[in-house]
Amino acid sequence: MAQPLLQSAGAIAPAVPARQPVTETPCDLKVEGLCKTFGKDRSVLREVSFAVGREEAVALIGSNGAGKSTALRCALRLIEPEAGSVVLFGEDISTARQRQLRRVRTEVGFVFQKHNLVPRVSALTNVIHGNLGRTGGMRGWSQFLAKTALRDRAMSCLERVGLADHALKRADKLSGGQSQRVAIARALMQQPRMIVADEPVASLDPVAGQEVMDLFRQLTREEGITLLFTSHNVQQALAYSDRVLAIRQGEVVLDEKSSNLSVADLGKHYG
Numbered sequence: 001m002a003q004p005l006l007q008s009a010g011a012i013a014p015a016v017p018a019r020q021p022v023t024e025t026p027c028d029l030k031v032e033g034l035c036k037t038f039g040k041d042r043s044v045l046r047e048v049s050f051a052v053g054r055e056e057a058v059a060l061i062g063s064n065g066a067g068k069s070t071a072l073r074c075a076l077r078l079i080e081p082e083a084g085s086v087v088l089f090g091e092d093i094s095t096a097r098q099r100q101l102r103r104v105r106t107e108v109g110f111v112f113q114k115h116n117l118v119p120r121v122s123a124l125t126n127v128i129h130g131n132l133g134r135t136g137g138m139r140g141w142s143q144f145l146a147k148t149a150l151r152d153r154a155m156s157c158l159e160r161v162g163l164a165d166h167a168l169k170r171a172d173k174l175s176g177g178q179s180q181r182v183a184i185a186r187a188l189m190q191q192p193r194m195i196v197a198d199e200p201v202a203s204l205d206p207v208a209g210q211e212v213m214d215l216f217r218q219l220t221r222e223e224g225i226t227l228l229f230t231s232h233n234v235q236q237a238l239a240y241s242d243r244v245l246a247i248r249q250g251e252v253v254l255d256e257k258s259s260n261l262s263v264a265d266l267g268k269h270y271g
């Protein structure tokens with residue numbers, strides 16, 4: 001059954017208090033009964049439910065238009081589902097207002113297919129932008145110190161992705177693979193508990209794509225970061241995840257540990 005309607009941002013809180021976390025095992029994200037319709041009757045998500053365990057790497061696969069990106073966006077309330085519940089890091093955000101949403105989402109690093117870097121500034125500045133909001137209330141010397149610390153941290157994030165040498169290069173002079181690495185460094189800058197990546201390597205050639213996926217796996221394992229990513233590529237999904245979710249026409253049709261699956265199994269659920 002679908003859960004009660006989610007409220008839009010800024011709406012008045014319901015008289016009934018928000019549902020409390022219902023996690024049986026440690027779980028960073030749990031969604032239940034998400035429904036989303038575009039326009040009058042374009043039903044894109046139909047009671048989508050899934051969970052992402054702490055420090056787990058979960059791949060969400062499906063063909064073009066299956067609803068993967070919409071599922072990710074609704075799961076983080078970047079867009080509003082019409083129904084369903086969302087528990088993020090143990091906090092029920094189904095009816096959360098913008099302020100609570102912003103706070104909880106600071107612990108999520110986003111990486112998209114198009115890296116969305118600011119083209120005319122350096123890789124380093126792009127990474128610093130991942131966290132500039134946190135110095136907003138500071139003034140004078142404390143702001144200077146905070147910015148110096150941010151710069152040092154951004155440099156260390158670029159080192160983590162192997163791009164310290166390119167720190168001062170303009171973003172629009174970087175290759176696709178390098179740009180995606182900067183996007184990962186920018187996500188790391190937030191010191192996220194979870195990274196959500198929407199087709200992070202779809203626009204890269206196979207070698208650069210594999211390097212970026214290797215980097216995701218290495219960094220998330222070393223730093224204990226949960227990973228939820230979407231992919232069209234069943235081999236890649238299997239290779240880089242602990243668990244695979246397949247979505248078809250807005251419905252979850254498979255939710256299984258990667259170790260129990262073969263590429264052929266996944267192929268059957270892809271479409």
Ligand SMILES: Nc1ncnc2c1ncn2[C@@H]1O[C@H](COP(=O)(O)OP(=O)(O)OP(=O)(O)O)[C@@H](O)[C@H]1O
Nearest residue numbers: 038039042044062063064065066067068069070071
């Ligand atoms: N803002 C929107 N307005 C109207 N329709 C939308 C909107 N966003 C997505 N859709 C439609 O919803 C369906 C699912 O889109 P979604 O982007 O979630 O699929 P996807 O599985 O991520 O596909 P792809 O792999 O091609 O990115 C598509 O038919 C798409 O056209």
